[in-house]
Amino acid sequence: MTKLLLKSATAAAALFAVVGIANAEMLARATADLNIRSGPGPHYPVVGVIGVNEDTAINGCREGSKWCAVSHDGINGWAYSDYLTAPFGGGDDYVVVTERPADALPPVSYEATSSIETEVVRGELIGRKTALGTIEPISAPPVEVRTYVETNTVEPVYLDGEVVVGAALPETVEVREIPDYDYRYVYVNEQPVLVEPETRRIVYVLR
Structure with missing residues (x-):
């Protein structure tokens, strides 16, 4: 950092x-x-x-x-x-x-x-210029997931690029578990996002 x-x-x-x-x-x-x-x-x-x-x-x-x-x-x-x-x-x-x-x-x-x-973290979001690529946005998460993410805030990381579905996080960024849920979360550029752990790609942006 x-x-x-x-x-x-x-x-x-x-x-x-x-x-x-x-x-x-x-x-x-x-x-x-x-x-x-x-x-x-x-x-x-x-x-x-x-x-x-x-x-x-x-x-x-x-x-x-x-x-x-x-x-x-x-x-x-x-x-x-x-x-x-x-x-x-x-x-x-x-x-x-x-x-x-x-x-x-x-x-x-x-x-x-x-x-x-x-x-600022040295790194960047690895995005696709045609956006979604092979990653489709997931359906809106359950209310309890949104509540958990918004209640359990973490220090944001700042990366070059923009927070969009399909962009991948560099390995230097730690993602956090959500109880009883398949996806992880992190705050990127001050915005909470849900991440597919296997690919480290953003699947949902909480606005």
């Missing part, structure tokens, strides 16, 4: 500025239920969700980063580009935003005015 000094406008909000973006907004499609965060990183709070196969306005992406500024259902924030696709060449062919052509989207800058210290 290493300490990373993180910048944010407040503990729960962030500010982005679009650079040279006149009429540059385009629609992108989420390939998983995708968090919108208040800032460009997994440590920022979740302020909304783009549902799988829903379209969202993408305003640009931060240079050297996989985080992009989006607007969805009246919410402005940041989403992880591995799980967004867009028709950059026109027509019906969608390309993962992370793999977009050069200069396909304008750069956005991020401005922060205060600092937060957060523990």
Whole structure:
């Protein structure tokens, strides 16, 4: 574990500025239920969700980063580009935003005015850019499972990437047992998730 000094406008909000973006907004499609965060990183709070196969306005992406500024259902924030696709060449062919052509989207800058210290694990969520892959989300867990997970909170781990069904946890992340239940749980990027122990893949995100 290493300490990373993180910048944010407040503990729960962030500010982005679009650079040279006149009429540059385009629609992108989420390939998983995708968090919108208040800032460009997994440590920022979740302020909304783009549902799988829903379209969202993408305003640009931060240079050297996989985080992009989006607007969805009246919410402005940041989403992880591995799980967004867009028709950059026109027509019906969608390309993962992370793999977009050069200069396909304008750069956005991020401005922060205060600092937060957060523990960060060196590692990343191993995701599939088309999201679910071979892992299907399970049905909503029983009420007693949700209650157990929410009552027995554990220190969150922070990983590069985003919390989506099908993403796998690195071996460095400890998962916890749930009594009389097949799946394990852990808090990743401050969000509780259920994990298939054999594959270490996320099968459910508790929102």
